[in-house]
Amino acid sequence: MAQQPVTLNLLMTAPDAQPWREGMIAEFERKNPGIRINIIEGPNATNLIEDLYTSAFILGESPYDLINMDVIWTSKFAAAGWLLDLTDKVTPQQLEAFSPKDVEGGTYEGRLYRIPLRSDVGMLYYREDLLKQAGLKPPETFEQLMNFSKVLQRSDRAKWGYVWQGRQYEGLVAMFVEVLQGYGGFWVNPETFEVGLDRPESLKAIAFLRDTIKAGVSPPGVTTYQEEETRRIFQSGQAVFLRSWPYVWPLANQKTSQINGKIGIKPMVHAPGENSAACLGGWGLGIAKSTKHPKEAWKAIEYFSSREAQREFILKSGYVPSRRELFTDPEIVAKYPHFPELLKVVDNAVLRPPIAQYAQTSDILQRYLSSALTGRMSPEDAMQAAANETRRLLKASQQKKAA
Numbered sequence: 001m002a003q004q005p006v007t008l009n010l011l012m013t014a015p016d017a018q019p020w021r022e023g024m025i026a027e028f029e030r031k032n033p034g035i036r037i038n039i040i041e042g043p044n045a046t047n048l049i050e051d052l053y054t055s056a057f058i059l060g061e062s063p064y065d066l067i068n069m070d071v072i073w074t075s076k077f078a079a080a081g082w083l084l085d086l087t088d089k090v091t092p093q094q095l096e097a098f099s100p101k102d103v104e105g106g107t108y109e110g111r112l113y114r115i116p117l118r119s120d121v122g123m124l125y126y127r128e129d130l131l132k133q134a135g136l137k138p139p140e141t142f143e144q145l146m147n148f149s150k151v152l153q154r155s156d157r158a159k160w161g162y163v164w165q166g167r168q169y170e171g172l173v174a175m176f177v178e179v180l181q182g183y184g185g186f187w188v189n190p191e192t193f194e195v196g197l198d199r200p201e202s203l204k205a206i207a208f209l210r211d212t213i214k215a216g217v218s219p220p221g222v223t224t225y226q227e228e229e230t231r232r233i234f235q236s237g238q239a240v241f242l243r244s245w246p247y248v249w250p251l252a253n254q255k256t257s258q259i260n261g262k263i264g265i266k267p268m269v270h271a272p273g274e275n276s277a278a279c280l281g282g283w284g285l286g287i288a289k290s291t292k293h294p295k296e297a298w299k300a301i302e303y304f305s306s307r308e309a310q311r312e313f314i315l316k317s318g319y320v321p322s323r324r325e326l327f328t329d330p331e332i333v334a335k336y337p338h339f340p341e342l343l344k345v346v347d348n349a350v351l352r353p354p355i356a357q358y359a360q361t362s363d364i365l366q367r368y369l370s371s372a373l374t375g376r377m378s379p380e381d382a383m384q385a386a387a388n389e390t391r392r393l394l395k396a397s398q399q400k401k402a403a
Contacts, residue, residue: 022144
């Protein structure tokens with residue numbers, strides 16, 4: 001009697017499922033007839049996917065074998081004991097093929113729990129054609145971004161100067177981390193648990209964002225926008241600058257796009273004397289500790305993170321690779337000419353604090369940041385409260401761990 005193939009369950013957002021099914025999974029199953037990958041399509045919002053994973057693990061009957069993880073989930077899932085330790089399955093030499101920041105994003109307390117599949121970083125998009133017409137170069141500083149926006153708005157070349165993600169959700173934190181670091185500040189030091197939210201740099205970062213709204217450079221509704229609202233405004237030709245992720249590039253350069261061939265992409269602006277900062281995003285695969293098929297799950301990860309599988313996936317999807325050599329692969333660069341620039345940004349990306357309490361820490365910052373940006377609280381009061389609440393949370397967590 002023929003042996004039944006082993007089925008591995010994998011949960012992911014619906015938009016991600018299609019390119020996986022058509023590409024990597026079909027090829028993997030052809031090469032591994034004894035293993036089937038069953039994609040379970042979840043909601044589009046990544047926080048809802050995280051909730052589904054969390055609920056399943058807490059109940060102890062997780063149906064998932066492979067765990068498709070956003071970079072910010074690794075520390076929470078690993079600290080809770082939900083993932084297999086993968087440290088001994090790969091050599092340091094094998095890990096060198098990946099961006100070091102992506103590897104760091106899959107590590108918790110010195111152990112590896114997640115193999116990077118695709119990277120992601122926050123970037124600044126700009127209307128190359130409009131800047132050239134005005135005799136301007138792409139901005140390097142926050143001040144230049146504001147000034148160039150006003151110049152182009154006054155000449156009626158664009159309705160808005162700069163659009164960014166200001167709604168109270170995880171994207172607000174990712175965007176803010178870049179501005180905060182661009183002023184030389186920090187959020188939480190994962191080594192010492194020091195909190196930097198009530199330092200002058202945080203207030204400078206908030207002042208910049210509030211000023212974009214006050215000056216009419218950003219739309220009044222920017223504090224309700226997520227990625228797609230900002231992309232649509234930029235892609236319809238209404239804005240000069242956009243802070244977003246690399247997924248925008250292939251969409252904005254479609255033949256039907258109003259700004260096809262008219263845009264550039266660069267690292268985020270920063271304060272004079274400081275460095276540009278890009279928030280690290282990206283996804284990777286781990287293995288559920290509860291799986292009955294750890295060997296098959298590892299075989300799948302080895303294939304999905306391989307050079308050949310990732311190369312085909314990147315060519316079809318336009319996602320950012322995690323393997324360093326693919327950023328300069330001639331065929332990929334021919335299709336996505338901005339990739340070599342992205343590699344430099346990925347290598348210097350900023351990780352959101354890889355701590356077990358990340359979800360609660362982020363929730364605190366989201367709430368108070370939103371209050372400061374919408375005028376419900378003064379920036380000073382909001383950041384003081386955010387810092388104090390974060391310190392209490394981290395202190396209580398450390399005491400609990402020590403006990």
